[in-house]
Every structure is written in structure tokens, then in C-alpha cells.
Amino acid sequence: MENNIEQAPGKNRQTGPVITAVIITVILIFFTIMSLMAPGKKLKEIRLKFGPEETSENQPDERLYSDSAYMALLKERSFFQARTSMAETDSVYMTLNLSDSTANLEISGVTVHSVKISSFRFSGILKRTDDYAISSMLAQPMNITGDLATIKKEPLMVKMAPKDTSEFKPDVIPDTSNYEPVNYILEMDNGIRIYVYQTTDTLKSNNRRRFYFDLRDRLSTAWQYAKSAAMFKVPEYHPFIKIRLPKADAKIIYRALPRKGQVAVYM
């Protein structure tokens, strides 16, 4: 009898952590499965929206979409169409040519600033160059719907007007030192996210801030995924394009692009 009583509390102490571990594992597996379903769902959405229109009169030859020459010309035409569409406005827009590793700022078809992309990578979904829908999606200019950055887009300084000449102070010489790291994310209307990270001035503090910037984005994404998974919905996947640019050029591009600017990509 005494032995049985002595054993029971020990067993209770063990089952608590075990149950917790099991619950956490189940949640983790569920979260992982939902996350892995997200890219497939996004691809279906893209195909539905941008896939070829099949009519009874005009059945496309599907062999064309596997032909390298045809798809290369289609990509090129798509890129030119997007740029031509953006050139009709007088605003600044960005073109990313990942084939040449260049990022350009253009206004009405004129390249006003060009920079070499140090390195880049992009989502598996966007690597489907044999997919008509992907090419079709990239044929249209992407509109920026939001951004997150480590620098201000417009570094506005507020100055209160003096009441009289005795209160007047000459303007302060602006601080043009370049100490802030430049990293930003541009969110597009088609769900693609463009990440821009600086490459130069890689001080340890800049590396640390880039890590925290990236961590913040990952936490935000994980939270969105968790919320969707909790409601038994497949989370929304955002295909990405991550590029690295010299710091000065990254800053120029970010400050030049309007808040609701446009971007065209050639892959």
C-alpha cells in the first residue's frame, strides 16, 4: 500500500511534460503541413488569374509552353510590355533584370539610374519559367502596395516658424552622414515581395540590424501563418525576390520610388 502511494506522485510528474510535448508536436506538425500547402495554393491562384484563355475557337498548342525559344520570346515581350506600360506615366519606376543582374530606375522609358545586383535569389514558384501563367503575371507591371524599411522614405524635419525676428535661427546644416543600414521590403499587389538588402559597409552592427530586420519579417509571417492555421485555412504564401545592392544605390532606389510606384521584373 505504502509503495503504491509513493509511486503515484512520481507518475503525475512525468505525464505533465509528456502531454505538453505531444501537444506541441501535434501543433507543430499541423502548422508545417499547412505552411507546405501554401505555395501550391498560391500557384493555383496565379494559374487561375493569369493562365491562358481557352476558347473553343482558339485552343492553344500546349507544346509551345515547353518550347525554350517560344518561352524566351514570350518573357522578353512581357518585359517590354510592362516597361512600355509604365513609361506612359511620368513617374519613377523600377525594372529588375535578373538575367543581367541589373536594377534600373526609369522615368518615361529613360534609364536615370542603373546598378549591378550583387546577388539575388527568388522563390521556387517564380522559377517556373515554363509556366505560361508565371510569365503572364510578370508581363504586367507590379504595383507597390506597402513597404517596410530601416530608413525613412522622406526624412522630413519639422520646423516651427519663429514669431518674430528675435526667434529666427538659421537653418541647421543637414547631417549627410550615411550611418543607417538600408534594408527594405516592397510588397506588390500580386503578392510578390521584393526584399532589398545592402551589401556595402557591412559593419557588425549593420549585420546585426539586418538580422533583426529579417527576423521581424519572419516573425510577422509566422504569426500570419499561425493565425490562418488556427482557423484551418491554408496561409497566404508570398513569393519573394531577394536582391542585394550597394548601400548608396539601395537608398537611392528606395527614396526615388513613389509610395505606390511600379516595378517590372525580367527573370
Next chain:
Amino acid sequence: MNDNIMDDNSSYMEEGLPEGNRGGAVPEGLRSLFDKLFASPKVRKVIIRTSVITGGLLAFLLLAAFVLYIVPGMQEVVSAHRPKLLSDPELKEDKNYKKQISALSGEVQRLSRKYASYTSGQSYIVINTTDNKFFLYRNKKLIRTGLCSSGSYTMLKTEGERKWIFKTPKGKYRIQGKITSPVWRKPDWAFVEEGLPIPSATHPSRYEYGVLGDYALSIGDGYLIHGTLYKRFLGMPVTHGCIRLNDEDLEAIYNTLAVGSKVYIF
């Protein structure tokens, strides 16, 4: 005495342990330290608690790393796809295919020519307001570059409702007018920012001579490309929206650009 030695030896042989290897691999001193530490209930509690907390933290970090880094990586692996682009000789002989390729190729060339025509052979100027630099082009070639000053991104506010933001607008503009020996007609903010009362529209204090340099080019909405007395601030964002240049650059730009020439500001 010999019997005793023999007895001692036989006891060792029975145990099977050679002399000197008793106590395993842990040094004797360390063992006694551990024994002393774990003998104390308080120390034992602290050690156990620390181990549990450390273990918990490690588990949490592993979990976070899995959710934040491994799952996104797995997403890319799952969605990775090698494009199956082929060059089918049979397809290439197809008349319809040749027609499609020809049409597409023609369209690409047409779009390429159209896009190239956007860059005019006429003179134009490009202004970089982040770096405060200008680039002057003629016949699609860069002929001059230098420093300028652009808007300071200052917001001037009064106690009332009035406010002004001093920034250079971005986009495509055209030279709308060119003048020599320009006179600055001071707007209201020029008086407000100095704490001066705002005079009437035609008051003589509205006009300031010699502050805009020898030339000025208007790009519309009151924005000018002009000279400056404050040459040491060239390369910095210090203006109220206009673009300031030094005397030599201003003269070159004035002589190169015509009314209608394009100005690209970014």
C-alpha cells in the same frame, strides 16, 4: 606477514580489478567535488532548476528556428521546379509554330524599337536628389556631371494652419522658360521662416536681386534650376525645392538645354 600479503593479493584477484583502477575514469578530486555539491539539497535544487531552464530555453530556440527558418526553407524545396524547356525538332517544322515565333519575334523588335525611342537624342538633364548630383546628356551621351542642391525635406509650420514642405518634386518635367539675371520674387514662406511680417504682393521687399545666379531655368509650379551664393552647401539637401548649381555648371546647362528639354528628377 607473507600470509597477509597473500590474503590481500587473493582478495584483489577475486574482485578481478587490478590495483590502481578503482573509481573509473573520473578523477578522484572531481568526484569528491560532485559528491560535496550534490550532498547539499539547496545546491542540488539550483542545479536542477538551472538545467531545466536551460533545457527549456534551448527547446524554445529550436522550436523558433524550426518555425522561422526551417519551415520556409521546406516551402521552397516543395515548390522548387526545374523548368522542362525543350527544343523539339518536330515542333520547329510546324507551320503554326513558325508563324507564332515570327509574330512574337516581330512584336519584340517593335517594342524594343519603341522603348529605345523614349530616350531622345536631344539634350536632357537627370537630377539625383538623394545624392544631390546632376547628369547632363546630349545625343544620348553624358557630357557633364556635378553637384547640386535639392529640397531639404523641411516642413515649415506656423501656429495657425499654414504649412509648407520644401522638397524637390520627382518625375519628368520640361524646361518651360529660360531667363538671364533672374530676380527672386520671394513667396510668403520666405518671410514666415525669418519671423518677418508678410508684405503685400507688390511690395518692393518681395524682390531680391543677385541671389539666383546669372541664369534660371523654370520647370513649372514655381520650381527653378538656378545659381546660388551658398556654394559650400552644394551636394547637400538645403533648398526650398529648387535645384541650385554652381556658376560654371549652370552656364553649361543653360547653354545646352532649350525650352522643352526634358528634366528627369528622382
